[in-house]
Amino acid sequence: MSAGLNSDRDVNPGHPTTDKKLADFDPVKKPKRNKFAFACAILASVASILLGYDIGVMSGAKDYIQIDFKLSDLEVGLLVGTLNWYSLFGSAAAGVTSDWIGRRYTIVVAGAIFFVGALLMGFSTNYAFLMVARFVAGIGVGFALMIAPVYTAEVSPASSRGFLTSFPEVFINAGILLGYLSNYAFSKLPTNLGWRVMLGIGAIPSVFLALVVLAMPESPRWLVMQGRLGDARKVLDKTSDSKEESQQRLSDIKEAAGIPQDCNDDIVQVQKKSHGQGVWKELFIHPTRPVRHILICGIGIHFFQQASGIDAVVLYSTDIFKKAGITSSSHKLLATVAVGFTKTVFILVATFLLDRVGRRPLLLSSVGGMVLSLSALGFGLTMIDHSHEKLPWAVALSIAMVLAFVAFFSIGMGPIAWVYSSEIFPLRLRAQGTGIGVAINRVTSGVISTTFIMLYKAISIGGAFFLFAGIAAVAWVFFYACYPETRGRTLEDMEVLFGNLIGWRSALKDEQKKEGAHGGNEGQIQMGTKA
Secondary structure, three states, X not given: OHHHHHHHHHOOOOOOHHHHHHHHOOOOHHHHHHHHHHHHHXXXXXXXXXXXXXXXXXXXXXXXXXXXXXXXXXXXXXXHHHHHHHHHHHHHHHHHHHHHOOHHHHHHHHHHHHHHHHHHHHOOOOHHHHHHHHHHXXXXXXXXXXXXXXXXXXXXXXXXXXXXXXXXXXXXXXHHHHHHHHHHHHOOOXXXXXXXXXXHOOHHHHHHHHHHHHHOOOOHHHHHHOOEHHHHHHHHHHHOOOHHHHHHHHHHHHHHHOOOOOOOOXXXXXXXXXXXXXXXXXXXXXXXXXXHHHHHHHHHHHHHHHHOOHHHHHHOHHHHHHHOOOOOHHHHHHHHHHHHHHHHHHHHHHHHHHHHHOHHHHHHHHHHHHHHHXXXXXXXXXHHHOOOOOOHHHHHHXXXXXXXXXXXXXXXHHHHHHHHHHHHOOHHHHHHHHHHHHHHHHHHHHHHHHHHHHHHHHHOHHHHHHHXXXXXXXXXHHHHHHOOOOOOOOHHHHHHHOOOOOOHHHHHHHHHHHHHHHOHHHHHHHHHHOO
């Protein structure tokens, strides 16, 4: 009904509705709008390269830094892992900043902070200086991690939201691959110069990021929250698959923002709240059943994404390959390039499957494969550890399972954590809810990356991967029991899926029966958004 009201605004009284429908579904206009949303998602997701590059480049640079500064294993672990802790401050600040100055300019802030951090890392003269530089870069990474998926989800039409919202993970993987290539390219330089160039050159993507933001529109949902309906309408017209969908999206956002449906002025007065007022209370102190379910899912998927060991494999891949029997530095760096290439290829495959197959099937298949590959990797490394002679089959198995693990991770768990958590939170809670997910992601990653060396020295490297396999198995059960499918739902329609942590299937069946009985708008939404 609300879509109909909005339609009347654009059509003269007495004008045939048939002409309106023909204009709405003109096949010439649809690709143009999809291309615009595609371009917006790419530009916003460039922010994610910052994290990916730092992860990839630090995998190789840490070995040269350890030699140059004569660091202990603990100091190396802190150097590698603490950026994740520092990024917490950035993601927390980004939640407030994005509601205050907008999603677009928050991306500029992310790029500017990381630019300073990268330059400081490149010019570091001692360990203390380098740790300060890592702190600055970590703030920028936190900003980028939080804002890229939020902006992309809010700009994307429902029919391609999974495809477009997976772009941040695509660019993280592209950044990792660039970091690995940087390691290999500059490894021949003198030790005290090579790692500085590796880290300092990371300032280049942040400059590009600050420039491309000028070509991006602001998030339509943020514009509505500011009362700028005219600007939001223009963005939605460009990023929706049809005029009808644009009107429906605007109607849904207005309802979520508490704006009356008959209020169609370009600028309207929206009741302002202090940024974040009541949000934390609704999330943690007095959550409704749907919000509690959403929060558990948002936190859980980010926790298990990192607790299953992906950053241990990516950051310490040179150590793993050394344990597997590769001793040449150049060969180890080449092997890490293979890891980065595999991750990038499979994340690209995932982007095309998210809106065709759905989130749940991909997630469960991905985690199942991770359990098997981690178990096999643990077995191969254990056999190498306990053998007094070289076992070619165990070396080959270990290398193959590292590649299999990153492939399984990238085709499901990697992108879906960002897609799922950015789309399930209601508009009023989205910035802070996504920020919480990013914080959990970075804390867990920080724990794993800081302690991995000590962990594998305590329980053996094979034992460490058996532990990760066990965590991934628990994750599979958790996802199977608690996570409903979100493919094809509008962002404002998500909340109906949640409310029963374990019994969501029966609740969803009841909802579908009600929709079948009423027909009308609900059926149109599902038909219009089906992938």
